[in-house]
Amino acid sequence: MDRLKIALVGAGRRGAGAHLPVIVQLADVFDFVAICDKEEETAQSLAAEHGVRAYTSVRDLVDNEDIDVADVVVPGVAHHAICCFLAQAGVHQVVETPIAMTRPASDMMIRAARDAGVYLEVAENYYRAPIERLKKKVLVSDVIGEIGRIYRICHEGGYHGMSLLRVLAGGNPRQVIGLSHTTPVIPHIDRMKRHHELERWSLSFLEFDNDVAALMVYSNVIHARSLGRKQAGMDEIDGTAGSIVDGNVYVVPQDELETGAQGVAYEPVRVTETVNGVNVLREIRYELPGGAIGWENPFANYALSEGQVAVADELLSIANAVREDREPDYGAAMGRLDQEMSLAVNASIEADRETIVFPLPDETEVEHNIHRGFEDRFLCAWDDVETLVDVFYPRS
Numbered sequence: 001m002d003r004l005k006i007a008l009v010g011a012g013r014r015g016a017g018a019h020l021p022v023i024v025q026l027a028d029v030f031d032f033v034a035i036c037d038k039e040e041e042t043a044q045s046l047a048a049e050h051g052v053r054a055y056t057s058v059r060d061l062v063d064n065e066d067i068d069v070a071d072v073v074v075p076g077v078a079h080h081a082i083c084c085f086l087a088q089a090g091v092h093q094v095v096e097t098p099i100a101m102t103r104p105a106s107d108m109m110i111r112a113a114r115d116a117g118v119y120l121e122v123a124e125n126y127y128r129a130p131i132e133r134l135k136k137k138v139l140v141s142d143v144i145g146e147i148g149r150i151y152r153i154c155h156e157g158g159y160h161g162m163s164l165l166r167v168l169a170g171g172n173p174r175q176v177i178g179l180s181h182t183t184p185v186i187p188h189i190d191r192m193k194r195h196h197e198l199e200r201w202s203l204s205f206l207e208f209d210n211d212v213a214a215l216m217v218y219s220n221v222i223h224a225r226s227l228g229r230k231q232a233g234m235d236e237i238d239g240t241a242g243s244i245v246d247g248n249v250y251v252v253p254q255d256e257l258e259t260g261a262q263g264v265a266y267e268p269v270r271v272t273e274t275v276n277g278v279n280v281l282r283e284i285r286y287e288l289p290g291g292a293i294g295w296e297n298p299f300a301n302y303a304l305s306e307g308q309v310a311v312a313d314e315l316l317s318i319a320n321a322v323r324e325d326r327e328p329d330y331g332a333a334m335g336r337l338d339q340e341m342s343l344a345v346n347a348s349i350e351a352d353r354e355t356i357v358f359p360l361p362d363e364t365e366v367e368h369n370i371h372r373g374f375e376d377r378f379l380c381a382w383d384d385v386e387t388l389v390d391v392f393y394p395r396s
Contacts, residue, residue, distance in 0.1 A: 003027075004319055005067045007034040009058060009082060010074030012042035013096075013395055019071055019123075022311045024050065025302045029319050030069070036061045038392050058082060058389060062089040069318055072096060075395060077374060080105035081388035083120065087112035094121040094318040094328075098159045099335035101374065102343070102367040103360070106336040108383060113332065119321040121328035122335030125310035126160045127167040130284050131247055131268060134295045135237070138249055138286065139168065141293055145241030150214040154233035157202070157218025162341035163334070165216060168237060171208035173341050173358045178348035179203040190224035204345045249286050276303040343367060 006023060008016060023032050036055040037043040047054035055061040062085075070086050072079065072095040080100045083093050087109070099122050100106040113120040126132065139147060150168055152161055166173065181201045189195050201219040208214070222229040237244040242251045242263055250263030271283040280303065285294030299312045317329040344356045346366045371382045380387045 003029060003031040004069050004322060005033050005065070006030040006069045006071060007036060007061060007065060007067045008032075008046075009036045009061070009070050009072045009086075010078075010096075011035045011037040011046050012039050013073045013075060016046075016073045018308070018311050019073060019315075020046070020050070022304065022308050022315060023071065025304055025308075026312060026315060026319075029316065033067060034061060034065050058085060062086065062091065067091055068322060069093065071315070075393040077101050078388070078391070078393040080108050080383075081385050081391070083109045084112040084385045085389045087116040087118050087120070090116055090118060092118045092120070092318060092322050094123055094314055095335075096123045097125075097335070098339045098342070099332060100339065102363075102370050103336060103340055104363055104367065104371075105382070106332065106339060108385075110332045110336070119318060119328055120332045121314065121318040121321065122330055122332060122338075123311070123314040124160070124163050124330055124335060124338065125314060126156075126164040128310035128313045130281055130295060130297060130306055130309055132164065132167075134268060134284050134286070134293070135244055135247070136168065137293050137295060138244060139170070139237065139239075143241075143249065143251065143288060143290065143293070144237070144239030144243055147212050147237060147239050149236075149238045150212065151234060151236040151238075152214070152216040153235075154217055154222050154230050155235070156223050157204070157216050158223075159335075159338040159342045161204075161216050161218060162206075163338040165206060165214040166208070166337070166341070169208045169210065169212040169214060171210035171212055172337075173344075174207045174209045175355050175357045176207070176341065176344045176348060177205045177353055177355050178345035179353055180349045185221060185227060188226055190226045192224065194224060196221060196224065196226065202345060202349065206341070249288065251289060253289075270306075273300075275301065278303040278305060280304060281306040281309065 032052055034053045035043050035047045036058055038056055040056050043054040043056055069092045072082055072093050074082050076098055079095050083095055086093055150165055183199050185199045187197045199219050199221040204216045206214040221227055235246055247268055249266045252261050252263050266286050266288055269285050272279050272281055280300055281297045282300045283294050283296050285292050299309055304312055321328040343366055347364050348354055348356045374382045378391055
């Protein structure tokens with residue numbers, strides 16, 4: 001089958017650093033033809049490095065290139081404008097997270113893709129990580145029984161955390177309560193060049209429609225991994241018969257249920273091999289009392305690290321959607337729901353810890369304020385695609 005022509009849009013954004021090497025590795029799937037970035041030096045430098053053409057305008061990109069897919073990694077506030085423009089040009093897209101800054105902006109993208117007959121995938125990578133794929137297989141196998149609660153403490157949160165909690169819980173959100181606490185921190189710049197003077201901490205308590213509950217703790221400093229934060233986060237999934245804690249499965253031997261019920265830990269076993277100098281994951285599995293449960297890496301023949309597998313899966317998802325004329329594996333509706341869950345936490349916080357029930361109303365006050373803030377910053381209506389496609393969006 002012919003390779004799909006792909007362009008990277010927003011090549012200077014930090015997400016592009018994860019996408020570029022994977023696009024190059026998937027050379028049997030994609031014909032990498034162009035890079036587009038508003039900063040000419042960035043576009044020219046990366047294009048020369050990879051032997052592709054450089055553009056500083058997405059208008060020029062679609063006028064001069066017959067591309068099938070755009071990998072959109074521009075700043076999140078620009079997603080709706082760039083993706084709507086690309087859809088109108090007949091280009092399929094995989095867009096970085098979050099899908100958009102608000103649900104109305106997400107809906108613009110979804111409508112534009114539908115009206116143009118193109119596919120839109122969201123590059124949500126947390127649930128796609130090999131260890132999370134394996135944990136999900138354990139959960140559906142009933143090894144730890146029926147899930148009751150999930151904890152995600154001191155890891156990246158927001159829409160990423162919401163996505164992972166929802167996938168692991170196996171249900172849709174019913175309601176959420178959000179709490180927040182803000183404290184000063186010594187002024188510092190993190191590894192991603194972001195400046196911090198305050199730590200904005202939040203706690204989210206979610207209930208799903210299958211009665212699973214989830215608790216998540218997050219802050220901007222935890223996310224940045226600065227000031228020693230995120231050194232010992234915790235992931236725990238509690239079931240009626242056992243648990244999964246930080247990647248280890250705990251199962252209680254039947255004859256010890258009345259003598260302490262201490263769980264026996266089973267660590268994930270990784271099978272790797274070297275491909276073109278890269279240590280590649282071939283399989284990850286648990287050797288459990290009832291038999292092994294494993295997940296095989298479909299990208300084991302590529303020189304991709306375990307951390308790159310999720311990015312490859314995102315890109316293959318949009319490729320398969322285009323080739324097979326079907327919806328992507330994750331899709332825009334799920335990306336929108338992740339953002340809705342994250343926005344609901346903020347709505348609860350602003351309403352003094354009020355319980356927020358899903359689905360949210362058409363436009364929350366939080367979203368209204370985001371739109372007004374966008375317009376104040378960029379001096380243009382937030383939904384004016386024709387104008388916004390030419391705006392420069394800083395990377396901070």
